[in-house]
Amino acid sequence: MRVFGIDCGTEYTGYGIVETSGRNELRYVACGAVKLNKRFNSADRLKQVHEELEAQIAAHLPDVLAIEEVFYSVNPKSALKLGQVRGVAMLAGARAGLPIAEYSPLAIKSAVVGYGRADKQQVQYMVTKLLALSQPPEPFDASDALAIAICHLHTSATLLRQSAGAHV
Numbered sequence: 001m002r003v004f005g006i007d008c009g010t011e012y013t014g015y016g017i018v019e020t021s022g023r024n025e026l027r028y029v030a031c032g033a034v035k036l037n038k039r040f041n042s043a044d045r046l047k048q049v050h051e052e053l054e055a056q057i058a059a060h061l062p063d064v065l066a067i068e069e070v071f072y073s074v075n076p077k078s079a080l081k082l083g084q085v086r087g088v089a090m091l092a093g094a095r096a097g098l099p100i101a102e103y104s105p106l107a108i109k110s111a112v113v114g115y116g117r118a119d120k121q122q123v124q125y126m127v128t129k130l131l132a133l134s135q136p137p138e139p140f141d142a143s144d145a146l147a148i149a150i151c152h153l154h155t156s157a158t159l160l161r162q163s164a165g166a167h168v
Contacts, residue, residue, distance in 0.1 A: 004062035005149030008086045014141025018149040028131040031142040046088045053092040065093030066152035069102045111151040
């Protein structure tokens with residue numbers, strides 16, 4: 001299974017692609033971030049995110065898209081902007097015919113670090129170790145996107161084992 005993880009942001013939107021081998025070993029495929037052009041108006045920034053994510057999806061042919069669920073923000077304007085970016089990211093996956101899985105920040109950090117309140121450095125460190133990378137993925141948005149993909153792979157494997165056990 002190949003998972004395309006997306007970490008939405010209003011300055012950078014990270015993406016990370018991770019797959020499993022036949023033995024459920026994690027394998028790094030690619031990662032990066034879409035740096036939003038501040039000179040663009042809102043609509044053009046959203047178009048930029050959508051086009052760049054569509055291009056990455058087409059290049060890497062994932063089986064599923066995993067994305068962080070909306071979290072609450074004290075600043076409604078920031079939450080709205082983030083929701084718009086998240087919407088175009090989900091649209092890119094839907095247009096490619098991908099199933100979309102959503103995970104809370106707590107679930108993502110718990111799956112990767114083992115602690116739901118881990119900071120960005122801890123997530124980046126564990127992603128580097130779990131994927132046996134020689135260098136930490138940069139920027140943090142890319143390592144967060146890889147963490148989202150890893151979370152989906154771990155969750156899927158657990159659900160598969162549980163359903164297999166239920167049929168015994």
